[in-house]
Amino acid sequence: xxxxxxxxxxxxxxxxxxxxxxxxxxxxxxxxxxxxxxxxxxxxxxxxxxxxxxxxxxxxxxxxxxxxxxxxxxxxxxxxxxxxxxxxxxxxxxxxxxxxxxxxxxxxxxxxxxxxxxxxxxxxxxxxxxxxxxxxxxxxxxxxxxxxxxxxxxxxxxxxxxxxxxxxxxxxxxxxxxxxxxxxxxxxxxxxxxxxxxxxxxxxxxxxxxxxxxxxxxxxxxxxxxxxxxxxxx
Amino acid sequence: xxxxxxxxxxxxxxxxxxxxxxxxxxxxxxxxxxxxxxxxxxxxxxxxxxxxxxxxxxxxxxxxxxxxxxxxxxxxxxxxxxxxxxxxxxxxxxxxxxxxxxxxxxxxxxxxxxxxxxxxxxxxxxxxxxxxxxxxxxxxxxxxxxxxxxxxxxxxxxxxxxxxxxxxxxxxxxxxxxxxxxxxxxx
Numbered sequence: 001x002x003x004x005x006x007x008x009x010x011x012x013x014x015x016x017x018x019x020x021x022x023x024x025x026x027x028x029x030x031x032x033x034x035x036x037x038x039x040x041x042x043x044x045x046x047x048x049x050x051x052x053x054x055x056x057x058x059x060x061x062x063x064x065x066x067x068x069x070x071x072x073x074x075x076x077x078x079x080x081x082x083x084x085x086x087x088x089x090x091x092x093x094x095x096x097x098x099x100x101x102x103x104x105x106x107x108x109x110x111x112x113x114x115x116x117x118x119x120x121x122x123x124x125x126x127x128x129x130x131x132x133x134x135x136x137x138x139x140x141x142x143x144x145x146x147x148x149x150x151x152x153x154x155x156x157x158x159x160x161x162x163x164x165x166x167x168x169x170x171x172x173x174x175x176x177x178x179x180x181x182x183x184x185x186x187x188x189x190x191x192x193x194x195x196x197x198x199x200x201x202x203x204x205x206x207x208x209x210x211x212x213x214x215x216x217x218x219x220x221x222x223x224x225x226x227x228x229x230x231x232x233x234x
Numbered sequence: 235x236x237x238x239x240x241x242x243x244x245x246x247x248x249x250x251x252x253x254x255x256x257x258x259x260x261x262x263x264x265x266x267x268x269x270x271x272x273x274x275x276x277x278x279x280x281x282x283x284x285x286x287x288x289x290x291x292x293x294x295x296x297x298x299x300x301x302x303x304x305x306x307x308x309x310x311x312x313x314x315x316x317x318x319x320x321x322x323x324x325x326x327x328x329x330x331x332x333x334x335x336x337x338x339x340x341x342x343x344x345x346x347x348x349x350x351x352x353x354x355x356x357x358x359x360x361x362x363x364x365x366x367x368x369x370x371x372x373x374x375x376x377x378x379x380x381x382x383x384x385x386x387x388x389x390x391x392x393x394x395x396x397x398x399x400x401x402x403x404x405x406x407x408x409x410x411x412x413x414x415x416x417x418x419x420x421x
Contacts, residue, residue: 123349124291124330126347126355129271137331138319138328139327139330141326142325143325182331182332188332188360
């Protein structure tokens with residue numbers, strides 16, 4: 001009997017390991033950002049919330065690559081709200097503050113969103129070439145614990161954006177919402193309809209909204225103490 | 235084809251045909267687009283990489299040197315140095331999600347462009363990287379795109395994952411290099 005149980009146990013263990021491998025390889029609902037051989041998660045400490053973002057003031061007055069009639073600040077606030085209003089997550093954002101800082105400084109602990117056209121921003125984003133890179137997020141983190149100390153979003157001044165889905169523009173709110181997923185430690189998803197899918201079409205706005213996988217990411221990575229995720233077995 | 239699969243295929247066509255970009259948002263690039271937008275294409279082996287601090291951008295960059303095994307587009311020497319933002323200096327790391335990173339001895343095909351600051355960078359971020367692997371049975375050199383552009387297909391009794399783009403699902407390295415050469419010459 002014990003032999004049978006051992007065999008059953010071994011078989012189950014093999015199945016579980018194989019199943020886990022298949023799931024991790026093919027059915028990843030969301031992809032956490034990881035670092036190093038041990039694959040430590042790159043995340044924020046919960047006491048960093050509410051997270052404060054400074055927004056370069058050129059976004060308020062309008063940059064040359066932003067369509068007339070577009071409201072960048074309202075779009076940025078909406079993006080922050082998308083991630084910050086999940087009841088089952090502890091992620092919260094403070095009201096944005098405007099700043100004259102145009103390019104991120106390393107290790108200053110200031111989280112910056114900038115659309116400013118500066119040599120430094122252009123260099124990181126690929127210069128004048130049509131690289132296709134609309135925006136990048138830089139995370140500064142400790143390699144021993146994976147904790148993020150600074151997160152900055154650079155929007156590429158080479159491409160045209162709008163908040164009104166104008167022809168020939170990319171939707172700023174969709175791009176910022178996607179980048180905020182990176183800010184929280186979420187990597188690219190492989191599903192076409194995911195907030196964290198790594199591509200966006202002109203005039204496309206579906207990435208303004210969090211996909212169920214993105215909601216799961218913030219809920220499991222930064223669980224709310226007051227509203228834990230109700231989980232049942234099915 | 236199921237309704238879901240049809241919708242996914244239609245969406246892919248829309249993404250490929252419209253102006254599409256990467257966030258670490260990028261423009262979707264088919265193989266022809268990658269070739270045309272790149273100054274160089276190299277097949278190489280990663281020799282080493284090391285981080286540097288760049289005061290101007292306040293960012294850690296990582297220089298990766300590759301031994302050039304073949305260069306189907308553009309003229310480079312026997313080695314090429316690719317520089318991308320991100321890396322680790324001391325106990326501080328800078329990471330840019332979507333920007334490719336490399337391991338020593340890794341064999342890759344890279345689509346590259348001449349960037350500002352005299353840097354050579356990867357076109358389309360992770361889209362411009364194909365890992366080269368050897369088929370254990372045939373010894374063929376096969377390619378695997380770095381971008382995890384896959385969807386799960388559910389069938390009656392099992393599910394499996396397929397690459398949405400066939401540009402390099404299990405494409406042979408020699409075939410890809412030939413395609414690149416021909417297009418580079420014709421352009």
